[in-house]
Amino acid sequence: xxxxxxxxxxxxxxxxxxxxxxxxxxxxxxxxxxxxxxxxxxxxxxxxxxxxxxxxxxxxxxxxxxxxxxxxxxxxxxxxxxxxxxxxxxxxxxxxxxxxxxxxxxxxxxxxxxxxxxxxxxxxxxxxxxxxxxxxxxxxxxxxxxxxxxxxxxxxxxxxxxxxxxxxxxxxxxxxxxxxxxxxxxxxxxxxxxxxxxxxxxx
Amino acid sequence: xxxxxxxxxxxxxxxxxxxxxxxxxxxxxxxxxxxxxxxxxxxxxxxxxxxxxxxxxxxxxxxxxxxxxxxxxxxxxxxxxxxxxxxxxxxxxxxxxxxxxxxxxxxxxxxxxxxxxxxxxxxxxxxxxxxxxxxxxxxxxxxxxxxxxxxxxxxxxxxxxxxxxxxxxxxxxxxxxxxxxxxxxxxxxxxxxxxxxxxxxxx
DNA sequence: AGGAGTTTGTGAACGGGAGAACAAAACGAG
DNA sequence: CTCGTTTTGTTCTCCCGTTCACAAACTCCT
Ligand SMILES: NC(=O)c1ccc[n+]([C@@H]2O[C@H](COP(=O)([O-])OP(=O)(O)OC[C@H]3O[C@@H](n4cnc5c(N)ncnc54)[C@H](O)[C@@H]3O)[C@@H](O)[C@H]2O)c1
Ligand SMILES: NC(=O)c1ccc[n+]([C@@H]2O[C@H](COP(=O)([O-])OP(=O)(O)OC[C@H]3O[C@@H](n4cnc5c(N)ncnc54)[C@H](O)[C@@H]3O)[C@@H](O)[C@H]2O)c1
Numbered sequence: 001x002x003x004x005x006x007x008x009x010x011x012x013x014x015x016x017x018x019x020x021x022x023x024x025x026x027x028x029x030x031x032x033x034x035x036x037x038x039x040x041x042x043x044x045x046x047x048x049x050x051x052x053x054x055x056x057x058x059x060x061x062x063x064x065x066x067x068x069x070x071x072x073x074x075x076x077x078x079x080x081x082x083x084x085x086x087x088x089x090x091x092x093x094x095x096x097x098x099x100x101x102x103x104x105x106x107x108x109x110x111x112x113x114x115x116x117x118x119x120x121x122x123x124x125x126x127x128x129x130x131x132x133x134x135x136x137x138x139x140x141x142x143x144x145x146x147x148x149x150x151x152x153x154x155x156x157x158x159x160x161x162x163x164x165x166x167x168x169x170x171x172x173x174x175x176x177x178x179x180x181x182x183x184x185x186x187x188x189x190x191x192x193x194x195x196x197x198x199x200x201x202x203x
Numbered sequence: 204x205x206x207x208x209x210x211x212x213x214x215x216x217x218x219x220x221x222x223x224x225x226x227x228x229x230x231x232x233x234x235x236x237x238x239x240x241x242x243x244x245x246x247x248x249x250x251x252x253x254x255x256x257x258x259x260x261x262x263x264x265x266x267x268x269x270x271x272x273x274x275x276x277x278x279x280x281x282x283x284x285x286x287x288x289x290x291x292x293x294x295x296x297x298x299x300x301x302x303x304x305x306x307x308x309x310x311x312x313x314x315x316x317x318x319x320x321x322x323x324x325x326x327x328x329x330x331x332x333x334x335x336x337x338x339x340x341x342x343x344x345x346x347x348x349x350x351x352x353x354x355x356x357x358x359x360x361x362x363x364x365x366x367x368x369x370x371x372x373x374x375x376x377x378x379x380x381x382x383x384x385x386x387x388x389x390x391x392x393x394x395x396x397x398x399x400x401x402x403x404x405x406x
Numbered sequence: 407a408g409g410a411g412t413t414t415g416t417g418a419a420c421g422g423g424a425g426a427a428c429a430a431a432a433c434g435a436g
Numbered sequence: 437c438t439c440g441t442t443t444t445g446t447t448c449t450c451c452c453g454t455t456c457a458c459a460a461a462c463t464c465c466t
Contacts (some may be wrong), residue, residue: 001384004366018413025367031416038415046414047462063387064394071386078288080282083382093384093390096282132393133386143376155390159382163207163291165230172354174393175385179362180295181204183274183336184266184376186360187296190335190374191267193359202458221443234425241445250432289458 001026002033003063006056014088018049070131072155073147074107075117075138076101077160083137084112094133098125102142119146126153133157140164147174204229205236206266209259218266221252237276268296275358277349279304279312280365281317286317286340297336301328305345322349329356336360343367350377 005025019037023030031032037043037055040062044050056179061067071089077101083089084099084121099111102119109116117125125131134155136143150158157173161165163181165176208228210215212220222240226233240246240258247253263269274292276283279302287302288291301315303323312319320328328334337358339349346365353361360376364370366384369377 004384007367019415020413022435026369028219029285032453033458034413034456035416046460046464047351047412047464050290051411063391065387065390069386069390069393078285082285084344085281086382089381092387093368093382094386126385133389157387157393159389159430165228166206171396173389175389177380177385179289180297181207181382182362183272183297184206184295185273185291186336186362186376187268188266189268190272190360198448225455234427235423237444238424247444248432249430250442251432252443291428346439348457 001028003059003065004034004201006052007057008058010052013020016049017052018086019044022050045132053076061094061179068093068095069133070095070097070129071133071135071136072096072125072131073137074100074150075136075162076106076111076120077137077140080137081111083135084114097129097131100125102138119149122149123153125156126150129157133159135159135161136166137161204231205239206262206268209255209262213255213259219252219254219372222247225253225299227353263296267347269297271296271331272336273298273300274336274338275299275301275303275325275328275334276340277303277322277325278365279309279314280340283340284314286338287317292396294354300332300334303328305341322352324354325352329353329358334358336362339363339369340366341365 002022005022009022019030019034023033026033037050039060040192043055045060071094073083073096077082080099080101084096086100089096096112096114096122099114099116100105100119100186101116104118106116107118132155134150134157136146136158139191140162143160143164146167147158147160147166151168151172156171158168158175160174160176163178166176167183168174205225208225209402210229212225220235222237226236229236239254243261246258246261246265257277260269274297276286276299279287283302285302287299292299299315301319302317302319303322303325304310304319307321309319335358337353337360339346339361341349343365346363346367347369350361350363350369352370353376354371360377361371361376363377363379366381371377
């Protein structure tokens with residue numbers, strides 16, 4: 001989030017910023033921001049603030065997005081199409097190297113300049129491109145099988161959009177994005193507001 | 204997550220389950236699950252476990268998804284199309300009542316059985332359908348303006364896919380889904396694995 | 407050079423979630 | 437009816453993220 005805020009500030013021509021400004025831009029408390037940044041090193045100047053470009057590079061280096069990460073997307077349905085066409089990944093250090101789908105009727109298609117390939121090609125694509133990050137956008141029933149195959153092929157980080165709990169070996173990272181649950185959380189707070197007006201907790 | 208796990212168990216024909224089973228299905232610790240459920244009430248039977256159907260209803264009621272929530276989606280680009288076509292929302296208690304876009308060339312289109320309408324129609328749609336939840340899938344630069352207008356129209360919960368920090372009045376709920384940040388978190392752990400093998404923290 | 411004004415970096419207090427552990431409750435067998 | 441078994445509900449403790457508050461460090465002005 002700080003990296004994103006810094007990129008925004010840099011685009012606006014800001015060269016220097018205080019922890020207060022940066023925290024406001026990122027939407028967090030300034031003490032938290034300073035403490036977070038202090039874990040990376042002492043990149044600020046007391047009485048002055050942080051150099052936007054310098055701090056931006058330092059955070060990017062720490063996160064590991066100074067070079068591009070190759071990514072494969074599996075499941076080129078509604079969501080897979082959107083992800084493949086999303087330009088934001090490219091500009092944030094990720095490069096989609098392949099789109100895979102189990103459905104042979106999809107293999108003719110070209111999406112975002114890449115042709116949809118067979119899921120069978122996973123292993124060769126992963127080893128040829130040194131891919132370590134995979135995105136799962138298949139139906140929930142297929143997600144575990146896809147994940148198993150990804151892990152076997154050498155992928156060690158998975159972003160899962162399917163609403164299912166994935167079991168993976170130790171050392172493999174998984175993050176889950178579950179849109180229905182996000183909506184349900186909103187609905188819960190809505191209901192609370194309706195039931196107990198005045199005592200709602202706006203988080 | 205528990206609700207989803209319960210639905211899965213119910214589909215498999217399970218009528219009763221222990222906190223241990225349910226926790227394993229949902230991917231959490233059983234003590235945490237019991238504590239979470241205890242906030243809703245005492246719906247289990249000691250020595251037996253939980254009745255799947257009963258607990259499912261109780262959780263759905265507590266969350267507020269026993270009836271459908273109307274939802275509007277603003278920004279029918281790549282992501283908006285995917286969301287509009289997603290059947291999972293409907294089956295989890297959400298009903299997309301309108302698709303809005305500022306671009307007039309999109310207004311001819313029909314997506315998922317709904318025609319894309321002008322953003323100008325927001326106010327009338329919200330009041331006619333009693334909509335309280337809005338989804339933002341526009342570019343980041345437009346997100347704040349869209350949010351302001353949503354709030355003015357009466358929407359009190361926003362799910363934001365644009366990578367920007369939204370400022371909203373007290374009492375309005377906002378949740379953010381940021382796919383790039385999810386990937387960056389994965390990349391960070393990847394880099395740590397590469398730099399310090401053996402000391403990785405698989406979360 | 408020195409003092410006033412800023413802003414960082416960090417120690418200390420706070421709050422809350424997560425897990426271990428156990429008493430209370432339900433059930434079935436004898 | 438009683439005892440043993442199972443499983444919940446809850447307490448207690450630990451740990452970690454967040455925030456406050458302040459000394460240290462830097463700039464600028466006189
Ligand atoms: N569309 C959305 O906006 C949205 C929102 C939230 C969650 N999701 C979740 O994302 C996932 C994908 O959603 P969608 O709407 O794109 O579904 P979809 O049905 O449109 O697409 C799924 C694709 O996966 C492919 N597939 C199926 N099994 C496969 C396998 N074993 N290996 C490789 N590919 C396989 C199918 O051929 C299809 O092209 C689902 O789990 C859904 O719940 C989607
Ligand atoms: N496509 C993805 O997979 C993806 C992934 C992550 C994040 N996002 C984010 O989601 C948002 C949408 O992405 P996208 O790929 O669908 O972009 P897109 O450009 O394909 O679609 C954006 C749509 O919003 C409409 N729009 C623009 N300004 C508007 C306004 N003021 N009011 C109403 N509608 C407006 C445009 O006409 C367009 O149809 C972006 O903020 C993007 O960063 C997208």
